[in-house]
Amino acid sequence: MQATIVQAVNDALHGEMERDDRVVVFGEDVAESGGVFRATDDLLEEFGNKRVVDTPLSEIAIVGGAAGMAMYGYRPVAEIQFSGFLPPAFDQLVTNASRIRWRTRGELSAPMVVRMPYGAGVRALEHHSESLEGAYGHIPGLKVVIPSTPADTKGLLTAAIRDPDPVLFMEPKRIYRSIRAEVPEGEHEVPIGEAAVRREGEDVTVVAWGSMMPPTLEAVDEGDIDAEVIDLRTISPMDTETIVESVKKTGRCVVVHEGPRTLGVGSEIVARINDEALMYLESPVERVTGFDTPVPLLSMEDFYFPHPPRVLDGIEAALAE
């Protein structure tokens, strides 16, 4: 079937709730209203108000509650309405969800999913536009997943719900509805921790994910570049092998991400390339990223994130030397 990313989220939730009655969906406005982006539309009607629950406005309780429910044996899928509202619950991720397995030597675990739309570009208010996957990727024990296509959204969310560990599932809201593509009907699982090679090429490796995939592909097309484009898909644990193998082949690399540059995911990718493929590099790895500033309010947010000309500029810089 043809679906958008937000429809693919809905499809995965339907499928997993049908398959496993331990799956419980909750968050602010997810039930009666079907979520502010309609990602949880129709779930209340189909699965009832015990499994689809509107919670109070309490991010700490939503994430901590998911961890507790998961420890007890359920499979909670909690929604944080906008990624900018996750920081209050950061404590629950760092202190509890990500450490329960480690803390109890495997006696308990927190197989839960926290879903949230992230990123700039939809003209939202302050705190609605951040891309802080670097911060969340820094938390040991937490998996961080960011899809970029409708099919991957369904497959990765399905895998996240089935995953034995806590997964932060970051949905690129800028492309929630702008991409419509084929999504497999029925069961569809995409393994967490594996990057996808979106395009094979010889001259340069370009690594991106989530909302940065469309401008990256556009830049490669625009510049008519023989690039190998890698969609990272999982921030943590990161698929180092796919990146390293590609860089060994192309000798050049560009990392594109929307989040701030300093201590961003790009820094880690550069470090891993240095560790495992330094002698293959023909030029320094380029980073095309958001700036080390807050995401501007809506009137200037278009300046913030990497557009195709900036991505292309980075690719050409990697190719020039």
Add this chain to the structure above:
Amino acid sequence: MSDRASDIRVSPATGDDGGGEVRYLSQADLEVPTHQIVAPDGSYDDEAIPDLDDEELLDLYRWMVTDRVFSRRMVNIQRRGELGTFGSTRGQEASIIGSAFTLTPDDWLYVGRAWTPMFMRGASMEDMILFWRGIEEGQEAFAKVNAQIAISIGSHLPLVSGIAWGMHLDDADAIATAYLGDGATSTGAAHEGINLASSVGLPALFYCQNNQYAISMPYEKQSGANTIAQKALAYGIDAIRVDGQDVLAVYDAVSSAREKVLQGEPVFVESVTYRLDAHTTSDDPTRYRADEEVDHWESHDPIERYREFLKSEGLWAEIDHDAIVDEIETEFDEALAAANAMEERAVAEMFEYVYDELPPELVRQLDEFEDLLERRPEMYDFIEQRPKG
């Protein structure tokens, strides 16, 4: 053992140890009155009218109409694509104006859903339009009148307690006020902020507009507590529950609260009101609330209720409602024109104010970006500055 620990064994109030019987403290035992001066039918008790002169009574009306007209115009220009997301305050005029009317310019004000109090303090409609267009200068203007808008729900309560703490240290003759919604009372930050104010004894006023919905969530589901006001008791501070559709009752309640707060006794006020419009222009309330309910509240309009009072007091003759509306419309038109005339801003503004002094790495990022914009003018194909929304 501390005194407090030894006190735990007996009730501090009665010294009664309960005689071995388990006894519950229950909300059902607590009477929570709702302060009201003008009844929905317009009747009122002369004795209860707050001490305001005629001009002030008329000002309350003018500001409420300002609030209503401003919301209507903002929703309209948002629909024309000239504004970002906007949250209307229609229906909450009495709650907003009655409370803000009690504050002085030295009082700090941190609002959730309440814009007109900014105008009452000297910010302009242009500033507010800029803010909702996502232009940072709006916030700058609010800061100049000791006011801010909190977007992250509940996050401002600890901040307000901190401001109040500074006032406390300074022996300032002013208070810090947090406006919040019913939803915010579920956030962790709200609990911690109120508790801090209580434990230190800070001049903080927590003014909760219970407008019945946090987006789609009705108050009955937001909390198991019968009222929000009574939650204050758990923090050890006093509370008032007031009819938020009765501007005089709100003024009376918050005036009283402010006096107490000035003495370093934080107060929590629950103003019971109703959000007639959607949560924001991105929201569709028909998905979660019944028409009959909205109709009921439409027919209990706070401005109309106050109008009945003004008529009874013989003050209505001094009001030319249409002229007031015309004046506000003109002010809005001029503000919109001024906002539209705002010049295109430089990209450096994105970097300014992140720190007091721009660190070298940010200087580098800005230089690189400015260079890129010059080298690749095609960047502007992807950039819309949107000063008009």
